[in-house]
Amino acid sequence: MIIKTLSENTSLSDSLGSEHGLSLHIETKRHRILFDTGASDLFAENAKKMGVDLSLVDLAVISHGHYDHGGGLKAFLKANSKARIYLRRQAFDPHYVKRDGDVKSYIGLDKTLAENERMVFCEDCFVIDQGLTLFSGVRGRAFIPTGNKILLVNQGDGFVLDQFAHEQNLIIEEDGKTLLLAGCAHAGIVNILYHFKENKGSLPNIVIGGFHLYNWNDKEKEETKIIQHIGKSLLDTKAKFYTCHCTGLEPYNILKTVMGKNIEYISTGSVLNL
Numbered sequence: 001m002i003i004k005t006l007s008e009n010t011s012l013s014d015s016l017g018s019e020h021g022l023s024l025h026i027e028t029k030r031h032r033i034l035f036d037t038g039a040s041d042l043f044a045e046n047a048k049k050m051g052v053d054l055s056l057v058d059l060a061v062i063s064h065g066h067y068d069h070g071g072g073l074k075a076f077l078k079a080n081s082k083a084r085i086y087l088r089r090q091a092f093d094p095h096y097v098k099r100d101g102d103v104k105s106y107i108g109l110d111k112t113l114a115e116n117e118r119m120v121f122c123e124d125c126f127v128i129d130q131g132l133t134l135f136s137g138v139r140g141r142a143f144i145p146t147g148n149k150i151l152l153v154n155q156g157d158g159f160v161l162d163q164f165a166h167e168q169n170l171i172i173e174e175d176g177k178t179l180l181l182a183g184c185a186h187a188g189i190v191n192i193l194y195h196f197k198e199n200k201g202s203l204p205n206i207v208i209g210g211f212h213l214y215n216w217n218d219k220e221k222e223e224t225k226i227i228q229h230i231g232k233s234l235l236d237t238k239a240k241f242y243t244c245h246c247t248g249l250e251p252y253n254i255l256k257t258v259m260g261k262n263i264e265y266i267s268t269g270s271v272l273n274l
C-alpha cells in the first residue's frame, strides 16, 4: 500500500505548496482512494507534481464537514468523472467557528454539492468494499479536544455545540495489516481507538491522521500534561502512528518525546510504503 500526502499544513519541498488542511492518496491492491481534499484545489496541483492521476481515483472519502477537509471537493469532481464520494449526511450541515467577540465564521462545505449524484451518505458503520469500512458514532469522552468548544452547528433557530455526528473514520485491511485513518479526530483519537477496539476486538497496526491537539483558530495547543497522557495511551496500543495537520508541530514534538519511534510526522510530499 502506498500513501502519498497531497496536502497538509507543512511541506517537504518548496515546489509543493502547503495549507491548513489534509488530503491523502492511498493506493491499495484493489483501489485508488482519495481521503479528504484539503481546503482548496492545492491537492490537485500537488497530485500532478507527485505523479498521482486523480482521474484514476475510484472512490473518495470526506472525513467530516469542515472546509479544510472538503474544500477541494469541486476541484475533485472536475478532475474525476467516476468516483463516488463517501461522507456523512451531516457533513453538509452549516458548521461555524466562534471567534473573538462572538463573531461566527462559516467553516462548512459548499452546500450546493450535497445534491450531487456521486455523494454517498454513510451510516454509523458502512462497508464500502472488502477490507474498506467507515465508522462514526464514537461516544467516549476521554481527552476530547479543547478546540471543539468553539465549533458550532447552525440549527436554523440558533447555534449549538458541534457533537461531530458528521465525522467518520476509515479502516483499511490488506495483507494482514489494519490501518485506521482519521481526519481531525474531533471525537478524540483515544476514543476513536477505543471504539475501534470495542467493535473489531483488536487494535489497528497503523494509525494515520490529525489528532486536533492544536487549535488553529485561537493558536493554542492542548496542555502539555494532556498531550503526554494521550501519548502514553497511544503508545500502549503498540500501533505505529503517522500524524499531521491539526496535531500541530509543538504537540507532535511532545508526543514524540513520549512515543519515540512509534510516531512520525507526515508532510505534503511524504510517501509511505506500508
Ligand SMILES: [Fe+2]
Residues within 6 Å of the ligand: 021, 066, 068, 069, 183, 184, 210, 245, 246
Ligand atoms: Fe482539520
Ligand SMILES: [Fe+2]
Residues within 6 Å of the ligand: 064, 066, 184, 186
Ligand atoms: Fe475539523
